Amino acid sequence: MTKALEIINSIMDTKGFRRKRDVAEYFGVSPQALSIWISKDDIPAKHILKFTREENQYHASQAAKEQTQDETQAVINYLMRENVALKKELESLKSTKTQHQKNSKKGHLIDKIVSESLLISGRASDGMITSIDGKWFELMGYNKDQLLGHRYDREDLIHPEEFEKTKKHQETIRQSEGIRETKFSTIQRWKHGITGKYVLLSMVWYVDVEKDLVDVVCKPIDTFLGQENIIN
Numbered sequence: 001m002t003k004a005l006e007i008i009n010s011i012m013d014t015k016g017f018r019r020k021r022d023v024a025e026y027f028g029v030s031p032q033a034l035s036i037w038i039s040k041d042d043i044p045a046k047h048i049l050k051f052t053r054e055e056n057q058y059h060a061s062q063a064a065k066e067q068t069q070d071e072t073q074a075v076i077n078y079l080m081r082e083n084v085a086l087k088k089e090l091e092s093l094k095s096t097k098t099q100h101q102k103n104s105k106k107g108h109l110i111d112k113i114v115s116e117s118l119l120i121s122g123r124a125s126d127g128m129i130t131s132i133d134g135k136w137f138e139l140m141g142y143n144k145d146q147l148l149g150h151r152y153d154r155e156d157l158i159h160p161e162e163f164e165k166t167k168k169h170q171e172t173i174r175q176s177e178g179i180r181e182t183k184f185s186t187i188q189r190w191k192h193g194i195t196g197k198y199v200l201l202s203m204v205w206y207v208d209v210e211k212d213l214v215d216v217v218c219k220p221i222d223t224f225l226g227q228e229n230i231i232n
Contacts, residue, residue, distance in 0.1 A: 004041045008034070011051055118201075118218040120152055125212050127153040127170070139220055141193030152216070159189035159198050182207045187221070 008023050017023055024034040027047045037043045118134035129152050136142045153170060155163050166188070183206050189198035199220055206215040 004038050004043050007043055007048065007051075008038065014055070118220075120147075120214075120216040120218065122152050122214045122216075123212050124170075124207055124209060124214045127151040134218075137193075140190065140199060141195065143193075146193060152214075157190055159191070162186075162188045180208070180210050182209075190218075 008020060011017065011023055011026070012020070015022070015026065017026070020034055021031050024031045027034070027050070029047075118136055118139060119132060120129055121131040122129045129147050129150055132144060132147050136144070136147065151157075153163075153166055158166055183204070186203045186205065188201050188203055190201050191197070192199055201218045202221050203219075204217045207213070
């Protein structure tokens with residue numbers, strides 16, 4: 001096999017071309033010109049340079065993309081660890097509810113966590129919000145009437161990347177006959193009601209399938225990333 005033909009075959013594999021005519025169109029020449037290149041075993045340097053330059057740009061772009069994904073995953077992993085820590089802290093405080101009422105320091109700690117948290121209660125079957133608590137307007141830009149009676153799993157509220165995962169997870173819970181009660185933590189981006197930008201929320205979910213109840217404790221992760229918790 002000639003060197004020119006090897007290069008053309010390589011271009012066909014890389015670009016997904018099925019015919020040599022496609023390679024000719026890629027280079028902007030006629031099929032006859034391509035045949036002459038093969039017979040003479042000589043492809044003009046400018047055409048080889050075109051392909052080489054595109055390949056270098058593609059690989060550089062892929063490398064940058066992989067680096068960005070790695071950095072993003074590192075941030076998400078960190079936030080998930082903080083999310084789990086928050087869940088454990090809430091469970092620990094819940095177990096000492098009786099004691100903290102008699103202890104002003106513990107009471108102050110409970111009040112501090114509650115004041116920074118957003119609460120949602122709703123139905124697991126249809127995702128309808130039945131009750132909310134917390135500073136929703138101050139932190140997320142929503143009045144009560146914008147949330148009560150509306151779904152907490154709607155597409156205009158949750159970032160598209162988390163929306164699909166949320167729907168799949170809910171469908172799994174609804175269809176499973178073996179799950180009666182579950183607790184889990186997530187991180188989701190919810191759209192701010194006024195700015196329209198997305199806010200990172202650390203969320204702890206308590207789902208009672210038999211009673212058709214969902215309780216969610218949400219907390220904006222501004223203490224971890226500062227202003228970077230707001231994402232376009």
